[in-house]
Every structure is written in C-alpha cells, then in structure tokens.
Amino acid sequence: MPGIDLNYFIRQANKLTEKIEQRKKELAEETVEGNAGGLVTAVVNGVQEIKAIHIDPKALEGNDTALVEDLVVAAVNQALENSRNKMKTELEKISGGVKIPGIT
Numbered sequence: 711m712p713g714i715d716l717n718y719f720i721r722q723a724n725k726l727t728e729k730i731e732q733r734k735k736e737l738a739e740e741t742v743e744g745n746a747g748g749l750v751t752a753v754v755n756g757v758q759e760i761k762a763i764h765i766d767p768k769a770l771e772g773n774d775t776a777l778v779e780d781l782v783v784a785a786v787n788q789a790l791e792n793s794r795n796k797m798k799t800e801l802e803k804i805s806g807g808v809k810i811p812g813i814t
Contacts, residue, residue: 745788
C-alpha cells in the first residue's frame with residue numbers, strides 16, 4: 711500500500727515499549743499499602759513485591775494467632791490489588807489504553 715511507512719510504526723512501537731519498560735522500573739521503586747482492620751498494614755512495590763508488614767501491638771493482645779494471620783493475608787491481598795491497579799493505570803496512561811500483549 712502506498713504511503714504506509716512500516717518502519718515508522720516499528721519505531722513508534724519500540725519507543726512505546728521503552729517508555730513502558732522505564733515506567734515499570736520506576737514503579738518498582740514506588741510503594742502502595744493495604745490495610746486490614748487498622749491493625750495490619752502491608753507495603754508492596756509497583757511490581758508486587760512485599761516490602762514491609764506492620765502489625766499494631768493491639769493485634770497481638772488477645773494472643774489470637776489465627777486472627778493475626780487472617781489480618782496479614784487480608785492486608786497483603788489488598789496491597790497487591792492496589793499495586794496491580796496502580797500499574798495498570800500507569801501503563802494505560804503511556805499506551806493510551808491500548809492493550810499490548812506481554813507488555814500492558
């Protein structure tokens with residue numbers, strides 16, 4: 711087809727991929743939190759790695775290990791969900807909402 715510069719589209723795709731990969735690296739340095747009952751907070755980065763777990767001493771007062779375990783799981787799950795949502799939102803900003811398999 712005349713007038714279509716395939717190399718232009720390839721260069722644009724490569725630029726987009728570079729921007730997305732750069733943003734992923736930046737997101738690895740950013741953190742989000744999840745909280746369960748105000749007693750347990752989980753901190754994860756933008757690539758879903760757990761960075762910290764904070765447990766309020768009040769959660770340990772009743773010696774209810776099962777409750778504390780459930781709170782930790784809930785806080786981690788919320789933090790991971792927040793992290794996935796943040797990554798999705800940030801990458802959609804770069805790609806203009808276009809889904810790129812394996813990248814966004």
